[in-house]
Each structure stands twice: as structure tokens, then as C-alpha cells.
Amino acid sequence: MSDQPSRWASQRIAEDLEARIRSGEYKPKARLPSERSLAASERVARNTARAALELLERRGLIDIVHGSGAFVREPVSLIRLGGQRYSRALREETGLSPFRAELLKQNRKGHSDCTRVERVRPPAEIAERLGLPATTKSVVVRENWYYVEDQPVQVCWTYIPVDIAKGTVLARNGDLGRGSIYARLEDAGHPIASYRDEVVARMPTNEEVLGLRIPVSVPVLDLVHTSIDADGRPFEVTHFVMRADAVALDYTISNDL
Amino acid sequence: MSDQPSRWASQRIAEDLEARIRSGEYKPKARLPSERSLAASERVARNTARAALELLERRGLIDIVHGSGAFVREPVSLIRLGGQRYSRALREETGLSPFRAELLKQNRKGHSDCTRVERVRPPAEIAERLGLPATTKSVVVRENWYYVEDQPVQVCWTYIPVDIAKGTVLARNGDLGRGSIYARLEDAGHPIASYRDEVVARMPTNEEVLGLRIPVSVPVLDLVHTSIDADGRPFEVTHFVMRADAVALDYTISNDL
């Protein structure tokens, strides 16, 4: 029935600690024994005790903090981003942005923060998806950070062609008003008729580890969203980076036979 | 302009090696110096040379093989799984399963392999999505492995209620014929009117590392697909696990306003 004891000391110690975490002996946020005390109590070298803790960190059970200790990670509950989050119905019902509407639907607390609105030369992948020539010098980019219960879970950059954003609130950093960005794009003559979401998963870059405060060993979802109007023309591209242990995607799609 | 040299020897050595990989000095599949020879040439302890190689492995640049050496990883090119892969049009045009139709569209070589067809007690999440009572004793499960250029990139388990599969080729391990599984489900009176895809990303389990031959440090996409018929009833659930460095998802969705 039960597994044979692991051949390796570091593995055995890690399994011991894991069992004690799962049993509740170490609760979320509790501090595990220090490397030195583990080494003494398990009668191994400090490096071996350390290796055991690193195994648990890589498996996502604990966070190790330099100078402070190893702590049981709090379980995060998934926020599901539904494929219907761009619908006008949801927007008009709540007056909220897609993210906040989704939070409300799931009865979760959170907020978002627009940290930057400026004109930049669009990255090649963005210009291509907006149907702009590669030589395009300038698009409006809006950077937004999203928080669930004060934890950063998602960051995105929304790119809008200058001729669409120019002279509107979309080009300024300020309150976007009822219905948020997609309502304003609709005001500007661009309702979302359809959209394309391209999704990959990967490990976070160093910047993302710092910015999203992601524990090492947590991957990110990298999503490029392209909004398309009734004429089939793309008018907005948003690049999302999301903590994969905090965000799930949920698409319901009618099958065009 | 350039970064200051890294404080740590292991980091510096890793950056050195990375530069030499990117410059083409070490080409894909090439073997890097052994830990012992690196240690000697860099005048560090073997553990330090080893730590440098582990950094590169975690970043996905090399694969370390016990007893053999450290090898530059070959870049994998993404296979994109489009949201239209379930459409009857694509199926009838090619006569292929969604995966193989997608491969054909992208002009890639690959194959799939049905390794198991049997009756099992459905996991709770599956029974729930199929709209079956939690007490359901038996559904048909079909396990399939998918390969691109002979590399395993995806495994899935398709669950079909017994009353739908019973007496059909769906309950047997054998050629499913033209159009594959969704054509046979349609024959059985269940065309896909819509479907729901639930996507998360996570690190692979140990079993998945072995089965999909995933390098450590590559996450997986975990997708639960539910097919729904014209009456709004689910009739098939497939649980996919995909190598995230080999598979991307691509949904084009018409926005119901």
C-alpha cells in the first residue's frame, strides 16, 4: 500500500514536512523549522535540510524568505475569467469593466489600477494584430494592474490605434466612466462583434516574479486578446499576464458547424 | 549599457554559457562541458558549476541527463489548437480528428495513439460536467496520446456516458473511421452545438514529467472540454494535459451582446 521510504534524505525530510503541513500541524503562514534546526533534528548536513525545503518550495507548498524563514503558503482560490466577460449585457447590467464584473459575479473583492497611459511604438506582434503597418510609430498603451483581495493576480497592456483613441478619455489616465474601456470604445464607434484570444502558458520572467509577487514555481498565463468590430477590423489588442495559480479561463463557444 | 558582472559565480557561469548558446557556439543538441571540467576551467567547486547548469535547466535552455551530460535544448515550435477544431466543416473537409486536422492545416507531421478504452467510475469533476449523479458507477473512458514529430505533446482522457457509447465503436479500441470521434458522436445523435473549455496552467506532476517527457521547468496547460448538444445537454467531457511550450490555444469568439 504505502510507498517505500524514499532513498534520499532530502526527499524523505520533504515528504515528512509535507505530511505535517497537510495534516494541519503547520497551518498556512506558519513558519517551518530553520535550516539549521532541521539539520540538527534530522541529523543531516544543513545543505540537505535546505534541499528538502527547496523541494517543497518548487512544489508550491511553502515560500522561503531570505533572512526570515520558510512559511506555509496560503492556498489561493482561482478567479475564473469567463469568455462572456466582454458582453455588453454584463457590462450594462453592472456598469463595470470585464474584470470587475467577473469579480462581482463570483462575489470576490478586488480592484484594478491604471498605472500608465502613453503613446509608444507598438511591438511587432501588436501592430500585426491591429492590422497596422510595421512602420507605425505610435499607438496608445494603457497599463493596468488587477488585484484580488489585495494580491496582484494580473497585469495587462491595452493597445489602441491613435486615430481611435485621440481626443477621447481613452488617451488620458482618468476615470473611464460607466462600463469602462469597452463602453468607451463602443462610444467611439467600435463595439466588439467578435474577439480572438491567443493563450500560452510559460514560466514568469524575473520582472514578472517581482511585479506580480509570484512565488517561484508558479507559471503564468500569457493571453493576447484582439477585439474585432462588425466589419471584421481589429481595433484593440490587450496583452495579459496572469498568475496561473490565481486565474483560470473559461470559454463557452457555440460551434459553427 | 551592459549589466554589471553578477555577484555570484554560479550566475556568472550560467550567463557565460547562455551567451555562448545564443551565439551559436553551442548549437541545439550539443553537449556542454561536464560539471567536473567546468569546475576546473572556471576554478570553482563542482557544486558551483553544477548550480550554474541547474540555473540554465530551470530557464529551459538545456536538458541535463543523468549519466550522460547537459545538452542544449532544441527550440520547439508551437502547435496552435484553434477554437474551430471541433467544427463539422473542418472535419468533413479533411476526414480527420480535431488534432490531426489542426496539424494538417499547419503543415506539421504527427500522429495520435489511443492507448486505452475501458469503463471506469467517473471522477467527481467529470460526472458533474456530464450532468451525471455523483453515484454513477461507470462511464467509458478513452485515453489518447498525441505526438508532433514523434514528441509527445498532449494526453487526454475522453469520458462518454455508457448509454451513448454502448454498442458503438466508441466503446471499443479500434479505428473510429472518417471524422474520428466527433463524427461518431454525431452518428449517435449528438452533434456539438456548443462547448465549454476550462483552462488552467500549472506545473506538471511527476507522472506527467515521465509520460510527456517534459523537461522540468516546463508548465502544462490543463484543459477540460465539455461538448454540449442542441438541447443544452453535455454528452462528452475530455480532460487534456498539454506541454505548454509545445501547444498554444487560439479561440475566436463571436461576442453575444
Add this chain to the structure above:
DNA sequence: CAGTGGTCTAGACCACTCA
């Protein structure tokens, strides 16, 4: 400043690969 994790050394023995 005491205690924590982070990196490193110079060895040892074990497990695996490949000719």
C-alpha cells in the same frame, strides 16, 4: 546583533550511460 536564508568549498560515495 542574533538568527535567518544564500552561496560556496573540497571533498566523498552512489546511480546511470555508453562504448
Add this chain to the structure above:
DNA sequence: GAGTGGTCTAGACCACTGT
């Protein structure tokens, strides 16, 4: 069996956290 990576020891010093 020679050479590779995998684990471990028993130390050392450095960097960071908190009181």
C-alpha cells in the same frame, strides 16, 4: 569500466530580517 550526473557532508562567509 571510465565518465557522467545525483546526493551528501561539514564546514565557511555573505546578505537579509527583525528586534
